[in-house]
Amino acid sequence: MANEVDLILVGGKVILSSSTIINNGAVVIKGNKIVDVGNMDKIIERYKAMEILDRKDSIILPGFTDCHVHTQQMFLRSVINDKLLPMPPLWTEVLIPFEKKLTEEEAYYSSLFSLIQMIKSGVTYFLEAGAPYPEPLAKAILDISGSGIVTKATYDIYKGEKYDVKEIINATKALIEKYKENEHVDVWCSIRQLMMVSDELISNLRELCVDRGITYHLGEYQGEVDFSLTKYGMRPLEAMDALKITNIKPTVIAHGVYLSTEEQRLAKERNLSISWSPTSDSILMGNHWLAFNQYNVNFCLGSDGGALSTLDLLIEAKIARGVGKSLSVSLVYDKASLTSKALFSALTENAGIALNKKIGKIEPGYIANLITMDVRNLIPLIDPIEGIISFATGADVKDVIINGKVVIKDRKFLTINELDIMQRVNDNILSRVKDKIVELIK
Numbered sequence: 290m291a292n293e294v295d296l297i298l299v300g301g302k303v304i305l306s307s308s309t310i311i312n313n314g315a316v317v318i319k320g321n322k323i324v325d326v327g328n329m330d331k332i333i334e335r336y337k338a339m340e341i342l343d344r345k346d347s348i349i350l351p352g353f354t355d356c357h358v359h360t361q362q363m364f365l366r367s368v369i370n371d372k373l374l375p376m377p378p379l380w381t382e383v384l385i386p387f388e389k390k391l392t393e394e395e396a397y398y399s400s401l402f403s404l405i406q407m408i409k410s411g412v413t414y415f416l417e418a419g420a421p422y423p424e425p426l427a428k429a430i431l432d433i434s435g436s437g438i439v440t441k442a443t444y445d446i447y448k449g450e451k452y453d454v455k456e457i458i459n460a461t462k463a464l465i466e467k468y469k470e471n472e473h474v475d476v477w478c479s480i481r482q483l484m485m486v487s488d489e490l491i492s493n494l495r496e497l498c499v500d501r502g503i504t505y506h507l508g509e510y511q512g513e514v515d516f517s518l519t520k521y522g523m524r525p526l527e528a529m530d531a532l533k534i535t536n537i538k539p540t541v542i543a544h545g546v547y548l549s550t551e552e553q554r555l556a557k558e559r560n561l562s563i564s565w566s567p568t569s570d571s572i573l574m575g576n577h578w579l580a581f582n583q584y585n586v587n588f589c590l591g592s593d594g595g596a597l598s599t600l601d602l603l604i605e606a607k608i609a610r611g612v613g614k615s616l617s618v619s620l621v622y623d624k625a626s627l628t629s630k631a632l633f634s635a636l637t638e639n640a641g642i643a644l645n646k647k648i649g650k651i652e653p654g655y656i657a658n659l660i661t662m663d664v665r666n667l668i669p670l671i672d673p674i675e676g677i678i679s680f681a682t683g684a685d686v687k688d689v690i691i692n693g694k695v696v697i698k699d700r701k702f703l704t705i706n707e708l709d710i711m712q713r714v715n716d717n718i719l720s721r722v723k724d725k726i727v728e729l730i731k
């Protein structure tokens with residue numbers, strides 16, 4: 290008798306990873322896992338599925354992972370204009386104060402709105418950079434049937450004020466406890482920025498997070514490097530290493546744009562990953578990121594949230610390709626750097642390595658986070674990886690499967706009523722949020 294499974298996806302081409310593509314393939318899903326992959330005729334013979342999704346006219350590929358997103362900055366879209374953008378530093382003057390002004394309800398809708406945009410464009414997993422309201426974010430993940438890592442915005446020094454370390458640590462502890470068995474929500478630790486944390490908070494976080502995972506903004510701002518050299522007598526990552534925060538595994542450094550050669554060597558030696566945000570890194574920090582990755586530190590890509598980017602990682606990959614190549618052409622006349630294959634890996638399997646999760650590949654035993662993509666806009670798709678990185682956007686994503694469940698089918702959400710949510714945001718949330726923005730930037 291044939292094996293009973295939940296879902297079989299039948300595709301024209303199946304991209305298993307950046308290095309393996311099969312034709313006329315099928316993917317078998319049971320529960321939240323991929324259990325088999327192979328030739329469609331053999332798979333159909335071997336398994337009996339509750340549902341078969343026929344996508345012979347499409348490509349099946351691993352879902353993308355956003356390694357650095359601020360889900361609660363979504364309502365700042367189009368606020369950070371050319372007048373505001375040069376105001377230093379943007380994060381202490383606009384981004385953090387804005388997040389602090391949100392109510393829990395507004396934070397929930399911002400999170401949900403972000404998740405809708407992310408999932409529609411093929412993002413099946415993400416790492417929140419540090420949400421002021423992690424509970425509403427977790428609720429949004431569960432409501433949409435998404436999956437990701439929640440972190441609470443963590444700092445104890447802000448504009449001359451000092452907050453209670455115990456209270457901060459307890460908040461993350463409670464979050465860890467609440468979601469410890471949850472299949473959709475994982476909880477990690479975060480540090481907002483070296484300039485905003487005391488050594489006491491750092492040492493408490495080190496104990497709490499050692500086997501859990503941490504992410505922090507680092508090497509994103511020249512003032513931060515000067516601060517670290519003044520306070521610790523060393524650069525930011527060297528200071529983090531001296532404080533032993535680099536013992537926490539896994540670690541995702543957000544931005545890491547201003548890493549010295551020694552800091553890059555340290556990142557490699559300590560097995561830390563970097564998340565680059567092509568749009569915001571290029572706009573705010575210049576175009577030299579990537580070119581200095583001479584130690585081949587594992588990297589993934591992040592949108593940096595909806596305040597500055599579209600949340601469509603395929604657009605981020607195109608910006609990375611353009612900016613990265615442009616830089617190496619300018620410096621050493623090398624057009625072959627930062628290949629499409631490297632960028633595809635950054636969106637998929639590198640993120641799995643960075644977060645230490647079985648995601649980013651279509652392989653038995655991996656979590657069933659995958660997407661299908663319409664190829665009509667991409668023909669002739671002679672080299673699928675090149676085609677996707679150079680020509681596809683999130684608008685080409687047709688179906689999205691997260692944790693084995695079909696969340697979007699034929700571009701329509703099955704888990705939420707998207708129109709209804711957008712209506713609620715329009716009618717009840719936006720006018721209140723707009724008042725707060727006007728107050729903030731006047």
Ligand SMILES: [Zn+2]
Nearest residue numbers: 418506543593
């Ligand atoms: Zn950030």
